[in-house]
Amino acid sequence: MQITAKPLSSVPFVSVDHMMKLVLGIGVERFLIELAGYIEDDYRRWQDFDKTQRVAAHSPGGVIELMPTSDGRFYSFKYVNGHPKNARSGKQTVAAFCVLADVETGYPVLLSELTILTALRTAAKSAVAARHLAPKGSRTMGMIGNGAQCEFQAIAFKAVPGIDTVRLYDIDPAATEKAVRNLAGSGRKVVPSRSGEAAVEGAQIVTTCTADKQHGTILGDNMIGPGGHINAIGGDCPGKTEVHPDILRRAEIFVEYLPQTRIEGEIQQLATDHPVIELWQVVTGATRGRSGADQIALFDSVGFAIEDFSALRYVHDRITAGPFSERLDLVADPDEPRDLLGMLLRARARNEAAVPARRCNSQERLADVSDE
Amino acid sequence: MQITAKPLSSVPFVSVDHMMKLVLGIGVERFLIELAGYIEDDYRRWQDFDKTQRVAAHSPGGVIELMPTSDGRFYSFKYVNGHPKNARSGKQTVAAFCVLADVETGYPVLLSELTILTALRTAAKSAVAARHLAPKGSRTMGMIGNGAQCEFQAIAFKAVPGIDTVRLYDIDPAATEKAVRNLAGSGRKVVPSRSGEAAVEGAQIVTTCTADKQHGTILGDNMIGPGGHINAIGGDCPGKTEVHPDILRRAEIFVEYLPQTRIEGEIQQLATDHPVIELWQVVTGATRGRSGADQIALFDSVGFAIEDFSALRYVHDRITAGPFSERLDLVADPDEPRDLLGMLLRARARNEAAVPARRCNSQERLADVSDE
Numbered sequence: 001m002q003i004t005a006k007p008l009s010s011v012p013f014v015s016v017d018h019m020m021k022l023v024l025g026i027g028v029e030r031f032l033i034e035l036a037g038y039i040e041d042d043y044r045r046w047q048d049f050d051k052t053q054r055v056a057a058h059s060p061g062g063v064i065e066l067m068p069t070s071d072g073r074f075y076s077f078k079y080v081n082g083h084p085k086n087a088r089s090g091k092q093t094v095a096a097f098c099v100l101a102d103v104e105t106g107y108p109v110l111l112s113e114l115t116i117l118t119a120l121r122t123a124a125k126s127a128v129a130a131r132h133l134a135p136k137g138s139r140t141m142g143m144i145g146n147g148a149q150c151e152f153q154a155i156a157f158k159a160v161p162g163i164d165t166v167r168l169y170d171i172d173p174a175a176t177e178k179a180v181r182n183l184a185g186s187g188r189k190v191v192p193s194r195s196g197e198a199a200v201e202g203a204q205i206v207t208t209c210t211a212d213k214q215h216g217t218i219l220g221d222n223m224i225g226p227g228g229h230i231n232a233i234g235g236d237c238p239g240k241t242e243v244h245p246d247i248l249r250r251a252e253i254f255v256e257y258l259p260q261t262r263i264e265g266e267i268q269q270l271a272t273d274h275p276v277i278e279l280w281q282v283v284t285g286a287t288r289g290r291s292g293a294d295q296i297a298l299f300d301s302v303g304f305a306i307e308d309f310s311a312l313r314y315v316h317d318r319i320t321a322g323p324f325s326e327r328l329d330l331v332a333d334p335d336e337p338r339d340l341l342g343m344l345l346r347a348r349a350r351n352e353a354a355v356p357a358r359r360c361n362s363q364e365r366l367a368d369v370s371d372e
Numbered sequence: 373m374q375i376t377a378k379p380l381s382s383v384p385f386v387s388v389d390h391m392m393k394l395v396l397g398i399g400v401e402r403f404l405i406e407l408a409g410y411i412e413d414d415y416r417r418w419q420d421f422d423k424t425q426r427v428a429a430h431s432p433g434g435v436i437e438l439m440p441t442s443d444g445r446f447y448s449f450k451y452v453n454g455h456p457k458n459a460r461s462g463k464q465t466v467a468a469f470c471v472l473a474d475v476e477t478g479y480p481v482l483l484s485e486l487t488i489l490t491a492l493r494t495a496a497k498s499a500v501a502a503r504h505l506a507p508k509g510s511r512t513m514g515m516i517g518n519g520a521q522c523e524f525q526a527i528a529f530k531a532v533p534g535i536d537t538v539r540l541y542d543i544d545p546a547a548t549e550k551a552v553r554n555l556a557g558s559g560r561k562v563v564p565s566r567s568g569e570a571a572v573e574g575a576q577i578v579t580t581c582t583a584d585k586q587h588g589t590i591l592g593d594n595m596i597g598p599g600g601h602i603n604a605i606g607g608d609c610p611g612k613t614e615v616h617p618d619i620l621r622r623a624e625i626f627v628e629y630l631p632q633t634r635i636e637g638e639i640q641q642l643a644t645d646h647p648v649i650e651l652w653q654v655v656t657g658a659t660r661g662r663s664g665a666d667q668i669a670l671f672d673s674v675g676f677a678i679e680d681f682s683a684l685r686y687v688h689d690r691i692t693a694g695p696f697s698e699r700l701d702l703v704a705d706p707d708e709p710r711d712l713l714g715m716l717l718r719a720r721a722r723n724e725a726a727v728p729a730r731r732c733n734s735q736e737r738l739a740d741v742s743d744e
Contacts (some may be wrong), residue, residue: 015701059475081478095703097428115704148712182713215433325664329387331467340520341554
């Protein structure tokens with residue numbers, strides 16, 4: 001029995017299953033390249049966006065956040081939690097979904113899973129930053145932390161700035177083995193390293209993406225010489241950092257959205273007036289990137305709502321045809337907006353006309369409006 | 373092809389169609405009575421809730437808002453728009469959906485349409501307020517404004533405080549005819565009135581629920597004598613009011629959440645320090661309701677997040693069995709959380725093993741990870 005009057009207002013939904021199909025259908029590398037293009041486009045028009053602080057609900061076990069943004073044509077928000085204890089019960093510590101809506105009507109135009117998509121947009125965003133900040137001719141990236149984000153970073157960096165060799169290190173050798181296995185046949189040279197120092201030595205780009213939820217020193221001051229690019233992904237919430245503050249003091253620091261990065265990024269270790277540059281200023285050409293070949297550029301990446309917006313916009317454009325979404329009957333579209341009860345009564349009448357002789361069980365029984 | 377590893381984390385989804393079935397299956401009146409019970413329970417523990425201001429994104433055509441709240445066990449947020457011009461294209465001016473989540477894990481436990489449910493919770497909430505504020509032995513309600521909310525109010529008020537006669541008036545006679553038609557056979561006496569004055573004269577309860585988006589005087593000072601209860605529903609955003617300020621000055625005013633009602637309610641016409649009482653204080657017994665039989669009690673109702681929370685909680689309890697929801701694959705649950713790319717690769721391998729001889733078309737082709 002389908003009793004809704006008008007299914008015209010149904011909302012496309014990209015499930016986890018659809019997202020996996022979409023990513024595999026497009027190909028991980030091409031997906032990352034195209035998504036990086038969308039992110040870069042949105043960085044270029046950064047000032048068109050409403051930039052709101054995230055709205056957080058804290059509890060003893062974790063946090064639930066809503067992250068809205070809008071460019072005046074589309075509106076998006078992301079729902080995301082952070083619950084470290086979830087790992088004990090086999091659940092994700094971070095799960096996310098999101099909605100894209102049409103600003104002109106306020107109607108949602110896309111509901112999507114965002115766990116897989118966040119992993120992809122994080123890697124694509126890092127590649128955009130590196131394209132603007134890494135030394136010209138970079139070929140080798142050292143990566144410390146070989147968790148879920150690692151391989152996406154490796155693939156994205158080959159796609160965009162031309163990195164063809166990736167050195168991997170993790171305190172857990174099983175994580176490195178997993179990454180080596182997943183990257184086999186991906187067209188880049190993958191070298192497991194015996195230490196963090198070995199992974200980053202001589203690399204033009206250094207990526208840190210560990211998961212430890214505390215102040216750590218993944219990157220010690222003696223590990224970083226002049227002239228490289230540091231892509232610092234893992235330090236992304238209060239109390240969680242990866243890079244020694246002396247490196248931060250030697251580096252030129254680039255961030256996404258300063259009010260958020262002051263709280264969540266590596267720069268929470270520095271004075272609140274320490275100078276940094278927002279990446280959009282480099283992307284638009286409003287300011288220079290690295291000031292010289294001997295400088296260290298450091299991208300203090302924490303994740304920002306506009307990058308999710310870009311990812312949603314990309315997915316929205318790519319699912320217009322094909323088996324990568326279904327339609328959800330999420331928004332009521334009454335046949336007569338002033339007559340919501342009438343819509344219910346007509347639906348009941350249609351149902352009764354359609355199945356006059358059917359015995360309804362108690363759960364499906366369409367009771368009287370005035371039943372008591 | 374279903375390639376997701378573990379569908380165990382799927383989220384129940386109540387579509388518009390499901391909601392209609394659920395409401396008809398339970399019966400509109402019983403639904404309203406039970407929902408009023410949930411709302412009253414949550415008013416009774418009002419101080420347990422996080423009460424956040426709504427997060428609004430304004431645009432020339434309207435507004436999109438997120439309304440979160442939590443009682444420490446569950447978290448909910450509502451997405452709602454307000455776009456007056458939508459009516460021209462046959463769309464809803466207000467459409468809504470919402471999510472209930474488990475605070476302990478951060479996982480969503482319910483996604484639901486909220487257009488039909490909002491209409492029901494608004495009526496149920498009005499009935500809760502009237503139970504505490506209306507004169508004892510109230511039998512007759514006069515209603516000005518016979519749009520979508522009208523009949524739900526009429527049904528809810530019979531269910532809770534015992535109103536059995538409803539007088540209806542709308543400037544559009546077709547709206548009144550629609551309401552009379554929909555309420556036929558509902559067990560209450562329904563009287564179309566020739567004017568607003570005729571509808572409210574001698575009624576113990578007066579409900580205003582017009583849709584006009586401006587300061588109106590639906591209820592003039594001479595229409596209201598002593599001793600009644602005014603249920604003011606329609607004035608619910610800046611610039612939209614229904615009740616003459618002189619009535620407000622004579623009445624004892626009750627509100628949901630004062631910081632929001634100051635901006636959105638009838639009391640936007642009064643000084644910002646005009647005394648009012650939050651309804652939860654009356655429900656808990658912390659303060660009296662009406663101070664005497666000759667007083668006018670006025671419930672300045674604008675809609676608050678906790679009422680949506682109550683409605684979600686009710687629906688969540690009622691859909692545990694039965695055909696009133698489906699499961700959405702909204703949150704990724706990787707077989708190994710550190711191995712998101714591996715999950716994709718394994719899904720591709722399973723798919724290839726399952727359909728070895730199948731010719732894929734270009735859109736379904738599962739391309740190489742490193743395709744370029």
